[in-house]
Amino acid sequence: MKYGIAIFPSKAVQDEANSYRKRYDPHYALIPPHITLKEAFEADLETVQEFITELKSIANQTDPFTINIQKVSTFAPVTNTIYLKVEPKQELIDLFEKINRGNFPGSQEYAFVPHITIAQKLSTEEYSDVFGSLKMKDFDLEDRIDRFQLLYQLDNGSWTVHDSFVFGKE
């Protein structure tokens, strides 16, 4: 089965992201707006059970923290994805690194760019239009993060939550 790990921001931030995703993100219906902490990875049930034990322990050691979003950014020219840029707070980076340790399933070395995707798979023209107007916009979103979620993917590509990991819970 395919798993992934994500943070769902507050309803207010999700509603804001969805106002763009509805028009510009073909994944709109597959998963709520999220910050990916671990990209999709294949794992069997036994491996996931062991990983869940580790994830619980990571969540226990983590304190709630605040994130801020001030603008959009893009992965262009690699892909024409547009996202709400989440300021790379140290607590968030630490959490990413703990969850992506070398011995964990699906771990890979890549730079962590915390973000909430709001547009992807656009045509070049559409991309230019949307990014052109959004890059001028100031956002002022703040959110308190106190948990992350382990999800698995269904055959239709959508994601269901398996487990919530609340920070600081014993």
Next chain:
Amino acid sequence: MKYGIAIFPSKAVQDEANSYRKRYDPHYALIPPHITLKEAFEADLETVQEFITELKSIANQTDPFTINIQKVSTFAPVTNTIYLKVEPKQELIDLFEKINRGNFPGSQEYAFVPHITIAQKLSTEEYSDVFGSLKMKDFDLEDRIDRFQLLYQLDNGSWTVHDSFVFGKE
């Protein structure tokens, strides 16, 4: 904010349900296939925090149990909803009753008919066609239930998981 409580069955059962929902359920993209344990209810954050404490305690006292699905059924003529009928196992009924005690937010007195909706809001003709063919079909789905989920609703009508409550966890 609007909350609800649901069980997500296994990926296999969700995939099966989605094969029908894709065509016959306008809520297909709003929430994964689920057994509703508590209908949508309004609550403020403080009330929900207290309720979460109760839900943890209920989950702790609950042991994993098996559910079976053998056929579809319908709420017609009240509504033309078609669903996978979940055999009303005592453990499931007990869980429903614990979560819907009179002093909890959103509790209301109504008969619990455990089900996974696969079709709703059909025209009368469509309903007759779909139910006519599905009512003849034998299903043989079994699933082990070991958790339930508290969800909240976004402005677009979709549901995000807030918390997972795993049975027997201390």
